[in-house]
Amino acid sequence: MNPVTAFTIIMLIWTISDFVAKKTKSVISSLLVAAIIFIVGFKSNIFPEDLLTSSSLLTLGQTVIGLIIVHIGTMISIDELKKQWKTVLTGVAAILGIATFLFAIGSFFLDQNFVIAAIGAISGTTIAVIIIQEAALASGLVLVAVFAVLISAFQGLIGYPLTSLILRKEANRLKGEYRAGTLKVEKPVEHKEKEPKTILPKAFQTTAGTLFVVGAVVVLSTYIDNITNGILNTFVIALLFGILLRALGVLKPHVLSGIDAYGLMMIGILLIIFGPLATSSVDDLLALIGPLCIAFAIGVPGSVAFSAIVGKILGYSIPMSIAIGLTPLYGFPGTMILSQEAAKSVGENKEEIAAIEASILPKMIIAGFSTVTILSVVVTSILAEFIH
Structure with a gap:
């Protein structure tokens, strides 16, 4: 397919997604909408199989994925993680629950x-999906990649x-x-970032300079991976x-x-996960419905059970603990x-x-970052080594 045509079609798909x-306040995610469009398009032959590769966006995504991961790391504040250590531990329990139950x-x-x-x-x-996909495709397991x-x-x-539903229950509690005067009101979370600062010279704060610095970090990360034979x-x-x-x-x-x-x-990164859809058959996709339901039916209760137990031990209510345990399912900005x-649905005045x-809010934000951003990458990187 003509590269410009392929690029334009993909931009339209992303616009719709x-x-x-x-419009649905992310209840229906852009990822789900895009997946449906790509599946229908590829399986009906409306989209050619080389749509993603022809656009060059797939190559871009594979090139910059390391840069995006460094960026994700800079979204995390160590001070906030320390302050919300109970939330972090509850999030750790959620990930362990998912892994243990599954x-x-x-099995x-x-x-x-x-x-x-x-x-x-x-x-x-x-x-995490990209990590799974790389391991699966390296072993020729296209269905496993599509499953993720x-x-x-x-x-x-x-x-x-x-x-x-669970957060509304917590809000009512x-x-x-608050009305009984026993709620310790925490300082509201400031959504506006302070002026970001860096010790880097001005020359490295431009678009090219920033990309150079972040790229150098990825090169160093790759070097460490190589000298440790992939252990790190x-x-x-x-x-x-x-x-x-x-x-x-x-x-x-x-x-x-x-x-x-x-x-x-970011679009280039997201397109990576749709690559296997182009070569999988309709029968393959239908065959994954059962495993998909089983995975959710077992994995989600594992997250709920472990987070509820650990959160309760640490002094959180059961609803708050469960809500923290569910953050891996969507992350920020859903949190x-x-x-x-x-x-807003429960409170009757501004106060x-x-x-x-x-x-x-502080617990949910930190939960999303600690589970989805940090823990899932570490855990998935370890487990992906056992895909064969």
Whole structure:
């Protein structure tokens, strides 16, 4: 296909996907809409099989994935993680619950490769799926790669309504405490970032300079991966470098935000996960419906059970603990949207709404980053080594 035509078609697909996501407040994710369009397009032969490769966006995504992971690392504040250590531990329990239930129970119904793919995809988002895909495709397991895509596409449909119901219950509990005067009102979360600062010279704060610095970090991460024979995964090292360099003031928070090429880079990254859809048959996709249902039916209860137990031990209510445990199903900005909606739906005046939101929102934001951003990448990188 003509490269410009392929590029234009993909931009249209993404425009439609983003429009639907915004209209439904992300209950229907852009990833799900795009997946449906690509599946229908490829299987009906409306889209040629080389649509993604012809656009050159697939190559772009594969090139810049490391840069995006460093960027994700710079989104994480070590101080905030320390402050919300109970939330982090509850999130850790959620990931362990997903893995434990799927290995202990899911193995009776699913092949080991599908179990690993399910753990990675349910506990994380795009990056975790890409890690699974790389391992699966390297072993010629196209169906396993597609399976991870489908989980990632549909998990928001489960996570959003469940979390919405549970957070409303928590909000009602907090409203009772607020009216009784027993709710400790935390300082509201500031959504506006302070002016980002970096110790880098001005020359390295331009688009090209920033991309050079972040690219150098990825090159170093790849080198460490190579000299350790893959024991230290490139993606994990890049993520840790992002966190560390932000803490040291070398890279500013959200380092790639505002970079001219950032939006296009993100689309390139997201397109990677749709690659296997072009070569899979309709029968293959239908055969994955059963495993998909099994993965959610086992993995989600595992997350709920472990997070509820650990959260309760740490002093959180059961609803708050479960809500934290469900954040791997959608991550940010869903964590923020659902927290705000719960507070507004229950609070009856500005003061109540602010108090409820200030109690829920910090936990949900940190939960999303600690589970989806950090833990899922580390856990998936380890488990992906066992796909064969």
